[in-house]
Amino acid sequence: MKVESVELIKAALPYVHFFETSFGREQERVFLLTVVRAGGLTGYGECVAERAPLYSAETAETAWHVLRDFLVPLLFREGSSDPEAFALGARRFRGHPMAKAGLELALWDLRAKERGVSLRTLYGGTQDGIEAGVSVGIEDSLDDLVRSVAGYVAQGYRRVKIKIKPGWDVAACEAVRRRFPDIALQVDANGAYSLRDAETLKKLDDFDLLLIEQPFAPYDLWDHSRLQPLLRTPLCLDESILSLDTTRAALDMGACRIINIKVGRVGGAVEARRIHDLCRERGVPVWCGGMLESGIGRAHNLHLASLPGFTLPADLSASRRYYHQDLIEPEIELRPGGTIAVPTGPGIGVDPVEERIARAALRREVFKP
Ligand code: NPQ
Numbered sequence: 001m002k003v004e005s006v007e008l009i010k011a012a013l014p015y016v017h018f019f020e021t022s023f024g025r026e027q028e029r030v031f032l033l034t035v036v037r038a039g040g041l042t043g044y045g046e047c048v049a050e051r052a053p054l055y056s057a058e059t060a061e062t063a064w065h066v067l068r069d070f071l072v073p074l075l076f077r078e079g080s081s082d083p084e085a086f087a088l089g090a091r092r093f094r095g096h097p098m099a100k101a102g103l104e105l106a107l108w109d110l111r112a113k114e115r116g117v118s119l120r121t122l123y124g125g126t127q128d129g130i131e132a133g134v135s136v137g138i139e140d141s142l143d144d145l146v147r148s149v150a151g152y153v154a155q156g157y158r159r160v161k162i163k164i165k166p167g168w169d170v171a172a173c174e175a176v177r178r179r180f181p182d183i184a185l186q187v188d189a190n191g192a193y194s195l196r197d198a199e200t201l202k203k204l205d206d207f208d209l210l211l212i213e214q215p216f217a218p219y220d221l222w223d224h225s226r227l228q229p230l231l232r233t234p235l236c237l238d239e240s241i242l243s244l245d246t247t248r249a250a251l252d253m254g255a256c257r258i259i260n261i262k263v264g265r266v267g268g269a270v271e272a273r274r275i276h277d278l279c280r281e282r283g284v285p286v287w288c289g290g291m292l293e294s295g296i297g298r299a300h301n302l303h304l305a306s307l308p309g310f311t312l313p314a315d316l317s318a319s320r321r322y323y324h325q326d327l328i329e330p331e332i333e334l335r336p337g338g339t340i341a342v343p344t345g346p347g348i349g350v351d352p353v354e355e356r357i358a359r360a361a362l363r364r365e366v367f368k369p
């Protein structure tokens with residue numbers, strides 16, 4: 001289909017509760033939404049780059065620049081809304097995976113709507129419900145942490161992930177395990193440790209964790225491959241996995257035994273599916289990571305996580321886990337039993353609500369060919 005226009009919308013939504021990781025505490029989420037119009041249809045995408053370059057080097061501002069000055073002009077030059085052709089063309093630009101994914105995802109929504117099928121169907125997804133996990137940030141006290149975890153367990157979340165950092169690791173696991181001896185529990189360090197902390201990290205083997213996520217620096221593979229043999233607990237890489245190539249290198253090096261897939265971090269659904277397929281061939285479990293997206297990005301993640309290789313609970317939570325009101329209808333809800341339904345309507349299968357987007361918008365611009 002010929003692309004009629006691309007709209008970029010920078011928006012912000014306050015969190016219901018602050019979210020603290022080893023790289024900082026945030027009170028609100030800044031989004032970059034993409035809206036592509038073609039053939040009378042509208043495709044929606046979300047770029048997960050944040051206000052500040054804390055999780056990765058990208059920010060909402062760098063993404064706006066790269067989208068406006070390179071990726072949108074590329075799409076107009078290509079003249080077609082084909083997501084695979086766009087993904088291929090975008091490879092000539094180095095880096096900026098979250099900006100690329102933001103636009104590619106809108107094209108996937110369009111294509112599914114053009115064919116009148118759900119995105120899950122287009123991707124070849126096999127699961128109609130996703131096991132929901134929840135990511136629990138660092139709190140002001142261990143009591144607050146246990147109270148927070150208790151709230152989510154009571155809501156039915158199947159798996160709990162707690163954020164750790166030096167000084168908030170062994171004691172945090174002890175406190176949660178003492179209260180919940182049997183829940184599926186994992187930890188995420190967001191790169192806050194180094195090989196010098198191996199003795200501390202080895203103590204985490206005592207808590208029967210599903211996995212330890214990204215203990216070392218975002219670009220590291222080698223030191224992770226030195227740490228894994230020292231632990232019983234599988235390492236899972238997040239920030240270090242940027243592409244199919246880094247996935248293969250991480251696995252060949254023994255740097256991890258589980259892979260976290262985030263469509264924004266790897267530059268789009270094309271690359272995310274290639275990583276999924278490689279891991280499935282190799283029998284390596286993958287799970288869908290979250291970036292505190294709005295319901296637009298969350299719906300996209302649900303469709304991706306419906307692929308058969310996504311065998312571990314996802315960081316896919318209900319809209320209300322993060323936001324007072326989401327940008328979509330219907331909102332993402334946790335079903336009794338702790339799963340979330342993969343929408344069945346055309347495309348992402350949820351409806352962005354213009355009035356809510358307008359209220360959250362900080363800046364918006366429409367680009368035409
Ligand atoms: C992770 N996500 O798995 C990330 C960390 C994270 C659900 O823990 C704005 C932008 C806020 C990116 C908060 C979860 C973020 C963010 C957390 C990333 O490592």
Ligand code: MG
Nearest residue numbers: 188213214238
């Ligand atoms: Mg992580």
